[in-house]
Amino acid sequence: IVCSGGEPIGVTNCLNFGNPYDPEVYFQFVHAVTGMGDACKKFNTPVTGGNVSFYNQNPDGPVYPTPTIGMVGILDNIDQKMTMHFKDAGDIIVLIGAQHNDIASSEYLHKLKGVQYSPAPYFNLEEEYNTQQLVSKLIRNKKIKSAHDISEGGLMITLLESGFSGGKGFSVHPTIDIRQDAYWFGEAQGRVVVSIAASEWGAVQAAATAEGIAITQLGTVTANEVEVAGNNWGSIEDWKNKYDTAIEKLIQ
Known part of the structure; x- marks a missing residue:
């Protein structure tokens, strides 16, 4: 909401x-x-x-x-309505909230690695509240173009879902040295991915810093290609097709 x-x-x-x-x-x-x-x-x-x-x-x-x-x-x-999809190639993709070296209870850990039981993912109520207050403020002040919270599937699924509706891709790279599965697929709470015009970076960064909230540039919005850590992953259309037909192919 x-x-x-x-x-x-x-x-x-x-x-x-x-x-x-x-x-x-x-x-x-x-x-x-x-x-x-x-x-x-x-x-x-x-x-x-x-x-x-x-x-x-x-x-x-x-x-x-x-x-x-x-x-x-x-x-x-x-x-004041905000949508989740990336809008324009060249926009900056920004993470609001801190990354954590945590893959507990993630879909990745459960479905791909077969770990049935693990602790709850990282969550801090005060951090969650402060992050949401900041996102609300940025939306009211029209500083951001899209917003999507990180939940099931972690950061990577959030990025892909942000690209699907508008047909825009992204070019991103890791920003801290933690295990890569936790970075891309961890489901720690209190994080939101937003996209902003390049000219708004200073204002958005200042607003987050003033509230003591971590903020990081992840990369940029592209026309349709997906690039992760310097590797070309194809087009956003290809990934949307995989996403939309996953259940269909599973039961065939």
Whole structure:
């Protein structure tokens, strides 16, 4: 909602867990609700309703703990609407928030490396709040052209998704010396990828620095080619086709 230019105002929930008489399941439930409460208080987003579903399990064990959040927000002025796709070749791609040497609970670690259990990815509530406040301010002041939060799939998937809708590619390179899988596919929270006109870099950097928020140039928007760390990865259209047909090809 923040990356769309809106203001979050409330949430509902659907909390799905196994047998609450199992101490492990009860532990999961208590900490999920506690964490959700802490975040809602910080962001002033009351929980207006929801439901809890227990005993979701079979003889093999319970389902993964699955707290699901639905959130609504308000966009008072349609002119403040922000979209996620890159706009113009030559724009600077900027990361707001810090990179972390962390691949815990990522899709990469789970699906590609087969690690079923790992810690939660990095998260700091104060950093998350401050980052979102900065992104809102930059959108209101029309300093950025696109915004997309980093979530499932990490930085690389965020970049690709930012290129798909507008058909724009990107040229990016690592900016810190951490393990490469964590850099590109880690799902640490509190990070947003934005694109800006080159002329706005000074103002955006100053705004982030004033708030004590890490900010980094990742690279530039291209006409359609994808280049990562100096290697040509083909066109954004090719990657969009792979992305759009992945499930179809999996079940053929």
